[in-house]
Amino acid sequence: MNAREKAIAVLEARIGHTFQDRDLLERALTHPSVTEGARPTRHYERLEFLGDRVLGLLTAERLLALYPNEREGALSPRLAQLVNGQACARVARRIDLGPALRLSAGESKSGGRDKSTILGDAVEALIAAIYIDGDLDTARAFFMEAWSEEFAAIGEARALDPKTELQQWAQGRGLPLPIYEVIRRTGPDHAPEFAVQVTVNGLEPEQGRGRSRQAAEKAAAIEMLLKREGPR
Structure with a gap:
């Protein structure tokens, strides 16, 4: 190489x-x-x-x-x-x-x-x-x-911490904390890709992907925020 x-x-x-x-x-x-x-x-x-x-x-x-x-x-x-x-x-x-x-x-x-x-x-x-x-x-x-x-x-x-943003969004509406779950891991060991699902009680789950679990969790949080009313 x-x-x-x-x-x-x-x-x-x-x-x-x-x-x-x-x-x-x-x-x-x-x-x-x-x-x-x-x-x-x-x-x-x-x-x-x-x-x-x-x-x-x-x-x-x-x-x-x-x-x-x-x-x-x-x-x-x-x-x-x-x-x-x-x-x-x-x-x-x-x-x-x-x-x-x-x-x-x-x-x-x-x-x-x-x-x-x-x-x-x-x-x-x-x-x-x-x-x-x-x-x-x-x-x-x-x-x-x-x-x-x-x-x-x-x-x-806030752009650096969408998980905190989503947490505040949920708490502001009296909802439990978001739950994150890894649903898939693909790619080679040197460049893995994670798929994570985030669930907020009473709402449809959303998914995000990233090269690390943390990045995928952030992406999932962003997806949830994009499809719900933004935080006040």
Whole structure:
């Protein structure tokens, strides 16, 4: 296994998803510079187009859950802070996306693996690839983990602790504490994926997935919050 293959394995472990379609993953990690002066190679630009829309949807969805009483005019600035090239580049650095990228020799020598524009575009392409290879829930699980620090940076600490948020939601309505149960564990040992079900007395259970039990519990809590009235 060469250095880039190792970087891709590390990346999959960090995002909590092992790709079934390896060509799709390769395309998401391929910069357009690779096609210059060579035979046609599929790169990430089309995936980037889709990933931008998936990211926007997931961010808007989360903001609506966090701010149930806010008007559109108050939500739009927060959306802009969370869905932009610099935010995407920061996320890419946190998941160590750079070493897994496929760049031309010239782009690589010029420091392309740490260029914010390249990293931002590539992480959007990666979101699209996760969505296609998995589904919207898979993309959401990655998003909630990867963007947690971005939510915290705009002053929303609750984004880091949806389980506490759900607990407060339940207690505020006189309900027992939520109960979490692991219902499935899949994937290889180096990149497991957990499915967790959360139950709140009197309500339909919801499920979440993540690369750890804790992440899956958070994802399940988010699902419950998204489908119920937000906490007051």
